[in-house]
Amino acid sequence: NSFMLDNVFFKADSTAYEYPTVQSETLDKIAKVYLDNTNTNMVYKIRGQVNESSLSAEGSALAQQRYETIYNELVNRGVPASKIYQLTSKNVPDGYGGERNVEVIVVSDCDDSSR
DSSP: OEEEEEEEEBOTTSSSBSSHHHHHHHHHHHHHHHHTOTTEEEEEEEEEEEEGGGOSHHHHHHHHHHHHHHHHHHHHTTOOGGGEEEOOOEEEOTTSSGGGEEEEEEEEEEEGGGO
């Protein structure tokens, strides 16, 4: 089972949130999924995104910084660092809008009690 949340948006060319209140609420909900299901092998896979015109090292650095922002936010909300993995940055078409977000994919394979 997995689902993806892609509504964590950043300001253009920045690691500052576009909508700070909404982002805080969204990150609270994302962390709560883990906190309500600690008996599972749930992991978070996070991917920073930049637009295709940001294929440079600068664009890659921005995607990395966005990943680290979300990583730190989730750890601060109680998600163990060992449950968070980074996916390769994604370049999206210019004008798509996705270049200013971070994908957070939550994956749960099985219940620990079944082992």
